[in-house]
Amino acid sequence: MATHATDLTLLNAWxxxxxxxxxxxxxxxxxxxxxxxxxxxxxxxLQRGGSVSRIGAVFAPGAGGASLLAAMAVPPARLDAxxxxxxxxxxxxxNYEREHQVNLWFVATGRDAAAVELLLRxxxxxxxxxxxxxxxxxxxxxxxxxxxxxxxxxxSGATHWAQHSLQPQDEPLAALxxxxxxxxxxxxxxxxAQLGQPVESVLATLARWLDAKTLSRFGVVVRHxxxxxxxxxxxxxxxxxxxxxxxxEALAQIPGITLAYQRARAPGWxxxxxxxxxxRDRDSVRATVDAxxxxxxxxxxxxxxxxxxxxxxxxxxxxxxxxGPAPQGAAHAYA
Numbered sequence: 001m002a003t004h005a006t007d008l009t010l011l012n013a014w015x016x017x018x019x020x021x022x023x024x025x026x027x028x029x030x031x032x033x034x035x036x037x038x039x040x041x042x043x044x045x046l047q048r049g050g051s052v053s054r055i056g057a058v059f060a061p062g063a064g065g066a067s068l069l070a071a072m073a074v075p076p077a078r079l080d081a082x083x084x085x086x087x088x089x090x091x092x093x094x095n096y097e098r099e100h101q102v103n104l105w106f107v108a109t110g111r112d113a114a115a116v117e118l119l120l121r122x123x124x125x126x127x128x129x130x131x132x133x134x135x136x137x138x139x140x141x142x143x144x145x146x147x148x149x150x151x152x153x154x155x156s157g158a159t160h161w162a163q164h165s166l167q168p169q170d171e172p173l174a175a176l177x178x179x180x181x182x183x184x185x186x187x188x189x190x191x192x193a194q195l196g197q198p199v200e201s202v203l204a205t206l207a208r209w210l211d212a213k214t215l216s217r218f219g220v221v222v223r224h225x226x227x228x229x230x231x232x233x234x235x236x237x238x239x240x241x242x243x244x245x246x247x248x249e250a251l252a253q254i255p256g257i258t259l260a261y262q263r264a265r266a267p268g269w270x271x272x273x274x275x276x277x278x279x280r281d282r283d284s285v286r287a288t289v290d291a292x293x294x295x296x297x298x299x300x301x302x303x304x305x306x307x308x309x310x311x312x313x314x315x316x317x318x319x320x321x322x323x324g325p326a327p328q329g330a331a332h333a334y335a
Contacts, residue, residue, distance in 0.1 A: 006032065008148065010042055011051060011222055015145035018055060018219035020203050022186050036185060043220075044183045050226045054180025054316060057206070058216045060162035061139045064174060065319020066116045067109040069134040069263065072127070073102045085126050087313040091119045095313035098234065098306035102132065102269065105234075105306075109318045132266040138245070140260040141252035144278065145217055148227055152256045152279045152288060158249065162214050166320075173197075173205060175320035180221070224278050225311065231282045234259075235289050236271035238302040244273050250296035251275050256288035270302065282307065 009032065019027040025043070026036035046052040074082045079097065086106055087095045095106040108123075110116040120131045139159045146153035166174055172195055181187040192199040209215045224232070239247050244262050251260040251273075259276035275292060279285035286305070293299055 006034070007042060007046060007051075010039065011046065011220055011227070012148050014055075015219045015222070016217045020188075020206055020218070022188055022199060022203075024181075024187070025185060040183060040185065047183065050223055053221045053223050053314075055183075055220050056180035056316075057174070057177035057209070057218050058145070058221065059174070059178065059317075059319070060213055060216045061136065061142060061159070062161040062165065063214045064162075064166040064171065065109060065111060065317075066113045067107055067317060067319060068113075068116050068120075069136070070106055070108050070120060070123075071102045071132040071134065071269070072104040072129050074104045074127075074129060076103075079103065082127050082129065083310075083312040086123055089119055089123060091116070091318060092313060093315045093317050095311075096308050097310040097312070098308055100304060100306045106313075107317075111319070132269050134263045134266055134269070136261050136263050137272075138248065138262040140248035140262070141257055142259050142261065143216065144224065144258050145219070145221075146258065146278075148222065151281075151284055152277065153258050154255045156253045156255050156257070158252045159216070160213070163212060164214060166214065170205065171320045173202060177206065177215075177218070178317055178320060180316065223314065228280050229278045231279045231285050232277065232308045233279075233282075233285050233289065233305050234274060234276050234308075235292075235303060235305045237273040237275075237298055238270045239273045239298070241272070243297075247296045247298055247301075248273055251292055254288075254292045254295055257292055271304070273298075 014028060018024060021027050023036065025039040029036045029039045043052060083095060083104060086092055086104065091108050091110050092106050093109055097103055098105050108116050108119050110119060120133065124131050139161065141157065142159045143155065146155050176191050176194065182190050184190060188202050189199050192202045195202065206218060210218060248260055248262055251257050256277055257275050258278050261274055262272055263274055265272050277285045277288050279288065289305060
């Protein structure tokens with residue numbers, strides 16, 4: 001059985017650069033001086049324990065399908081019941097309580113924008129409550145694959161829209177890639193068998209997607225809460241539209257900011273710039289937010305910081321779900 005230090009290496013080092021070879025766990029074992037079975041058993045154990053949500057693709061924004069951040073102001077006495085209704089919809093892949101009057105936040109995904117809108121209307125009908133629709137207008141930074149040895153991410157850098165959307169013939173593989181690899185010795189062979197393709201073609205397509213930045217990364221997707229990152233906060237700002245890009249681009253360069261993007265305003269919700277900090281304690285998260293405000297020219301802008309409270313649901317995105325089976329495990333949260 002892997003040691004704690006080995007567990008951390010398996011979680012940390014292969015968030016990116018996961019071997020795109022027929023026997024990836026053997027390749028990782030060779031790098032670490034372990035047998036393939038030891039690596040595979042460790043990942044199976046880490047997934048059962050909740051630290052690993054999946055090993056698979058993280059698609060760049062705009063690569064295909066549709067997703068939308070949504071929020072609801074739910075009376076506190078109804079929150080558990082409404083959250084259960086929202087979570088029951090397969091197209092909802094993250095559902096959180098946050099500290100605010102607008103207290104229920106979830107991500108709705110689907111094949112296209114029309115499918116997402118139908119999902120949101122169904123939720124409104126089921127709950128009798130209005131849903132704020134907060135589509136992303138521009139990504140500045142989206143990257144939750146960071147060094148787990150630190151108290152917060154120390155990485156920085158811009159995220160861009162995917163240069164090319166997936167073609168229809170690529171979507172069956174995309175459905176498997178967003179679901180995650182089966183934890184077996186030759187997982188890509190299993191995908192190839194499902195798709196009726198040579199395994200070499202599957203591996204070449206994944207490599208091509210990485211080179212083209214259709215994928216942000218392919219590798220281990222962890223669940224940060226289970227690994228001690230429990231003080232996670234979303235800060236929202238009301239920034240003049242003429243200044244939002246400059247502020248967002250500055251946020252992307254600040255270590256500790258894992259997510260930053262412009263979103264559409266909604267009735268009663270004036271905020272258009274968002275950033276997320278994943279941290280181990282509230283004081284350090286607040287310090288990072290304060291530093292980001294100063295460095296990105298956001299002082300004096302109306303804002304609110306919403307710490308995550310309860311996680312009602314966290315599963316993989318289902319933008320290509322109509323092509324593949326239901327996901328087996330949870331995926332990373334944009335929360």
